[in-house]
Amino acid sequence: MKFAIEKIENIKAELEPIIKLHWEQIALNQEKIKLNPDWNQYIAVERIGMLKLFTARKDEKLVGYFCVFVNRGLHYVDHIFAACDVIYVEPNNRQGLTGYKLIKFAEEHLKSEGVSVLAINTKVHAPFDGLMERLGYTNTERLYQKYIGD
Numbered sequence: 381m382k383f384a385i386e387k388i389e390n391i392k393a394e395l396e397p398i399i400k401l402h403w404e405q406i407a408l409n410q411e412k413i414k415l416n417p418d419w420n421q422y423i424a425v426e427r428i429g430m431l432k433l434f435t436a437r438k439d440e441k442l443v444g445y446f447c448v449f450v451n452r453g454l455h456y457v458d459h460i461f462a463a464c465d466v467i468y469v470e471p472n473n474r475q476g477l478t479g480y481k482l483i484k485f486a487e488e489h490l491k492s493e494g495v496s497v498l499a500i501n502t503k504v505h506a507p508f509d510g511l512m513e514r515l516g517y518t519n520t521e522r523l524y525q526k527y528i529g530d
Contacts, residue, residue, distance in 0.1 A: 381478055382437045383485040389423045391435070394442045402468040406506045409527045425449070432462070434486040436469060436478055444469035444478060446486050450495060459496040467500065479511055 388395065403415040425431040430451055436444035447465040469479045483500070490498055500517065502508055509519070 381443075381473075381476065381481065383482055384435050384437070385489060386433055386435045388419070388426055388431075388433055391433075391442065392419060395445065398442055398445070398468065398470065399466075401470065402466065405471075406503050408505075408525075412527060412529060431465070432486070432490070434482060434489070436473070436482045438473055443473040444482055446482050448486065448490070448498070450490070450493075456496075460494050462490050462495045462498045464498075464500040479508065480515065483511075483515055 399417065400415060403410070407413070407415070422431065426433070430449060432448050432450055434446040434448075435442060446467045448462040449465055450460060450462045453459045453461050467479075467483075469482065487498060499520075500512060501523065502512065512519075
């Protein structure tokens with residue numbers, strides 16, 4: 381498994397099928413909220429340095445990604461925070477600690493760029509809490525959600 385930092389605009393075509401698979405496996409309200417990434421916005425945020433994409437590849441094939449938003453804290457101007465946008469490893473590539481290694485790779489890079497805190501959210505219906513605890517993360521918040529659209 382090879383881990384890297386890549387640009388969305390360079391691998392968008394490779395990302396599309398794996399993101400669709402990810403969405404099919406974990407997204408809620410799929411009948412009402414269709415997958416439709418705003419690629420232009422992702423690329424714009426990436427270009428100004430506020431988004432990082434970490435990838436996992438097996439034999440050159442994209443099998444996982446970890447995308448984070450990075451910004452200086454509005455409450456804590458002395459610190460840079462990174463927040464998970466999405467994280468996914470294809471099910472048949474999760475053996476061999478792929479997710480663990482992908483997160484550790486991202487941590488090392490983010491730390492070298494001055495990030496103080498990395499926050500990773502998990503889905504209640506598709507948790508990986510054991511992995512997060514093994515990595516030393518603490519469950520710090522609960523998020524409640526309700527579909528209120530038409």
